[in-house]
Amino acid sequence: MPQVVQVWGDDPLVRQGRTLRKVRVRAGLTLRELAGRIGLSHTSLLQYEHGRAQPSGRTLLALAQEVGVSPEALGRPVHERLRTPEWPRGVVLGPRQASRLAVRITDAVDRAEGVEALGTIRLQPMHLEAGLAGPIRSGEEAEQRADRLRVLWGQGMHPWRDLGSEMVRRGWVLLHVPLPLAAPLARKPVLVGSRLVAVLATEPDASRDQLALAEILGWHLVGAEEQDPRWVRRFARALLVPRLAAEAMPGRGRQRMDLRELLLLKTLHGLSMSAWLDRLGELELLSMESCSDLAAEMHDRGWMEDEPIREGAWPDPAEAAVLYALNEGRIAPSQAAALLGESQLAFLARARGEAPRGRPRLH
DSSP: OOOOOBOGGGOHHHHHHHHHHHHHHHTTOOHHHHHHHHTOOHHHHHHHHTTSSOOOHHHHHHHHHHHTOOGGGGTOOSOGGGGSOBOOTTOOOOHHHHHHHHHHHHHHHHHHHHHHHTBOOOOOOOOOTTTTSSOOOSHHHHHHHHHHHHHHTTOTTSOOSOHHHHHHHTTOEEEEEOHHHHGGGTTOOEEETTEEEEEEEOOSOHHHHHHHHHHHHHHHHHOOSSOOHHHHHHHHHHHHSOHHHHHHTTOTTBOOOOHHHHHHHHHHHOOOHHHHHHHHHHTTSBOHHHHHHHHHHHHHHTTTTSOOOOOSSOOOHHHHHHHHHHHTTSSOHHHHHHHTTOOHHHHHHHHTTOOOTTSOOOO
């Protein structure tokens, strides 16, 4: 997250609180009266007047209406009409759904701008030069576009484990909402004034957030109605795990891989198991037959909809080498278990996605 430097001598929240108290007293309202009119507790309103909390944009609008001043007089940065979200093209939202989403999105933008107003934040705007903008016509072009963006943002060829922080640093606003609200947006960005908002479904699996953010970024870059979504998805996977990193970890010419090794890749690189299957197939690091077998096994276990999440300690790099040797037939399961310090029974149970006694669960 960006570093916020507090400017103690001239705190905008304190100034806003003083103004709020002044106009409340001038309107002849007590704390309890004003708070009751807009559905707040009087303690919350007291926090706002003391400059200890940042009211949302809608709260500021309600307060301004009750005390008879303009929202700008209370520190609202722009007029409400500029706060209307612009939905991505092709998105169909019902009136009630659109209203609920609009409230959450505008409040998130207001909070982000309120935090930035507290001090000095050096946002680095997202640049679209170097051939980044425009439709993607092929898988290879998706790989090249992702590599150029990684270089431009100083990421190099390492797997990207925290894309969200980088996007926030470049002015994006990230918002989590329930899946029924997020689903119609089809992982495309929402525009609010000059701010870009990434709306994510509320899920416990961070790897899905990573992929969703990369796809939202891809759709923003292509900016085209007639865009094949396959290449946007490939851009997203290549942005998170570039070709060089993918080739280095599982290795080229693999004949076999099991779900435990796939889960290890997810844990190490922050890309979901299903996305890793697509990545392995598109880079021809694993045969399509093996990818299909793994996908079928995940489907049988219900993992395509609800993937396991590895808990416990960060994986030992030696585990990847042991699983690689096991799947290539160079060592037996008993040897793999011994190298990992497990009993053979426990090792095989964990490979099936179970949680033997004394070991952390895989999901």
